[in-house]
Amino acid sequence: MRGDRRQIQTAVLGSADSEEPLMLPLEAIELDAFRRRHQLDTFWCGLLLGGCGSQLTTKLYTDRVCHFSHHPSPDGQPHICGRRARGVSSADHLYVKSAAAAWFRNRGEEADISFAQPDGAPVGSMVDITSRHRRLRVHLDQAVEPVWDDDGIEPVLGLSVPVDRDTLIRRWYVHRIRLNSEGTTRRVQIGTEAFARPTEWFALDTCTMTERGLSTPAVEKIIHSRTSRPAPAWASSRAYKFPDIELRKRVRDVESQARDLLRELAYAREREAVVVVARLSDQIAEVTGVKEETQEQLATAVADAERWLEQQAEVRRSLLADLGAAVAAGDTSRVRTLLTHVNLTAVPDGTEEEIRVTGAAADHLASVASAAAERVHALLQDLRRLPRNRPEHQLRPQVQQLIQAAAQAGRLLEQRQQIQIATWKARAGLDKLAPVPARTVVPRTPVERPQQRPQLHKQVARRYWIKASCPRCRAGSGQECVVDNGSHPRQVRQVPHDERLKPIIDARRERQRNQPKPPPPWRVYEVTCPDCGQGADARCTTTGGPHRSRVERAKEFTRLRKPRPETGTEA
Structure with missing residues (x-):
């Protein structure tokens, strides 16, 4: 098996199972500053990046882009790693999780964020975000097709994930996500795409989470234009002069509104949205000034909706009875299925x-x-x-x-x-390999020059500093830092104060300074070959290089940290 020579641009900080991503600067002048900032940190080919879990080092070049590289194997051969995604976007799922967690924290809310892998999809293809309002499924690539008919999940699409015209028309809009490179990190932006409208992009801080789902300033405009009643264009100077024209225009506006309400009602019934059906029925009942034929259609639609709501209420009562029986019987599978159906038919004024x-x-x-x-x-x-x-x-x-x-x-x-x-x-041979989807090539974004002042919050994970108190703003253990400008109530900071982070960094450096340096790895020809008996500094009798058993012995001595031999002796 040949080693994969594609350049590695992303890694994780601290350990192989870390969730703290970082991106290596592409230019040599920026890599010097990066090395000074992270001189006491370690970089890893993270398991959540699909990597091998080995430690990485930085490679500086002046004639091509800089990149991470694996340490060579003990036998001097290039390290073999099966990691498939290695570019600047290969850690986007980690950046999305970090940005989403910070976004919810700043709003005083909790959310469950995980990396979904349905049907054997590779880790990093999707991010599931579940809050008290809604569940979002972020599709960063095309590994799994979005599901549009599940009321409990709202898809958010990456730039490479297509959406058809009918879906845009039926849903009014869909959300997209993109990540832009800024120094050694990636920033999340949310876009709103609608039919016959260009995609509008917004910073994550300008978005909100509502009962309807993820919302941006563009969503508010789209919903307002689709649901608000058009204002009658009365012109006082022309109303008496051309009354028939103004009357026809007003009738057309009301007829258009009535047709929109009927379409929304049919769509809400298809999705079994009880609350929406009840609200639209009330709105349709208040419509006046339409043609006689349209008025009959509206009355029929309201009567059908009322009968449908009564049926849904009966279905809900039956579901609740079955759910209570399943709980009493301890039938977990049935409880889970019935509770999902009950939640789908939920009403705001439950008994x-x-x-x-x-x-x-x-x-x-x-x-x-x-x-x-x-x-x-x-x-x-x-x-x-x-x-x-x-x-x-x-x-x-x-x-x-x-x-x-x-x-x-x-x-x-x-x-x-x-x-x-x-x-x-x-x-155990129970895994199923799934085909890896082709990634869309995204043009490289120019990298900004890093700030001269070190950003301490990027060097300490939240799980460490949240346990310490802040000497500046007096935030206790388990509390976020707040802006200490005398405002009441004080606003939560997006990052902790440096005074809270510096003692942790100083303690980490002191531990690393006192930690004994691991011995260098054993070389193949420093051990005696178990197959041919050749001693130190003597090559094996084969023509194709050292015996495999000799290579394995060198690796085992390195793993056990066995002391290196003195010059001229054998092991």
């Missing part, structure tokens, strides 16, 4: 009985998921104790139990546990 039943169902699923998460933890510990050479067919029963428990645990699983589960599936 106390409905709240009690749905609450009991949610508590049941939460307890099952918690028990399953503990089961996953125990199974992973058991699997780690097994011999490394255990054959696939002996691993499969335990791994299948692990997969079933993981499916029940759902969002309670940590990202590192999901990676471990995928690894065990592969070792």
Whole structure:
């Protein structure tokens, strides 16, 4: 297998399973500043980037772009890594998760953010964001086709993901996402695309999350233009002169509004949106001044909608009864299915009985998921104790139990546990390889010159500084830093104060300064060959290079940190 020689532009900071991405500057003059800023940090070919988990180093060039590179193997051969995505956009899913988490934190809200992998999609193709309002599924590439008919999920499309004309017309608009390079990071922008309108782009801070879903300033304009009643164009100087023209124009406006309401009502019924159907029925009942034929159509539509709402209420009562029985019987699968249907037919003024039943169902699923998460933890510990050479067919029963428990645990699983589960599936031969989609080539964006002052918040993960108190704004452990300008109430800062971060960085540097330096790796010809018996500094008797057993012995000595031999001696 030949090594992949494509240049690596992204890495993660600190460890192989880190979620802190960074991008290497492309120019040599900028790489010098980058190295000074991260002189005590380590870079890794992250597992969440699809990498091998090995440590990376920086390569400086003046005649081509700079990039990350793997350390060579102990035998001096180039390191082989199966990482497929290596360009500036290969860590976009990590940047999206980081930006979304900060966006919700600044608004005092919580959100569950994960990297979805339906049908074996590669990690990084999609990001699932679930808040109390809505669930967003960000499609960064074309690995999985967006689902437009699921009321519980709103797709957000990357630049390379297509959307057809009918979908744009039916949904009024769709959201897109793009990431722009700024120094050694990537900034998220949200775009709103509508039929016959150019895509408008906005900074993430200008967007909001509502019951309707993700909203931008462009969405507000689109909805207002589609739902507001056109103002009658009365002109006092012409109204008495041409009354027939003004009357015909007014009739046309009302007729157009009536047709729009009928289309929206039909669309809401198709999606079984009970609340929307009830609201549109009330609006249609208030429409006046239309033709007699149109008035009959409106009355028929309202009567049909009322009958449909009554049927939906009966369906909801039946679903709630079945849900209560499923909770009592402990049928988790049925509880999960019924609760999803009940939520889809939710009404704003639910009864106390409905709240009690749905609450009991949610508590049941939460307890099952918690028990399953503990089961996953125990199974992973058991699997780690097994011999490394255990054959696939002996691993499969335990791994299948692990997969079933993981499916029940759902969002309670940590990202590192999901990676471990995928690894065990592969070792047991239960994984299914999915074709990797072709990525759209995006022109490289010019890189801005980094700021002279070091940005400390990029060097310390939130999970570390949130545990410490801030000496500047007096924020306690577990609290965000606030703007200390005397305002009341004080505004939450997007990044913590440097005074809160500097003690953590100083302590980290002190630990690294006192940590013993690991010995250099063993070279192949420093060990005695188990096959041909050749000693140190003597080549193997084969013509094709050293024996494989000799290479493996050098790797094993390096892993065990065995002291290097003295000159002229054998190991």
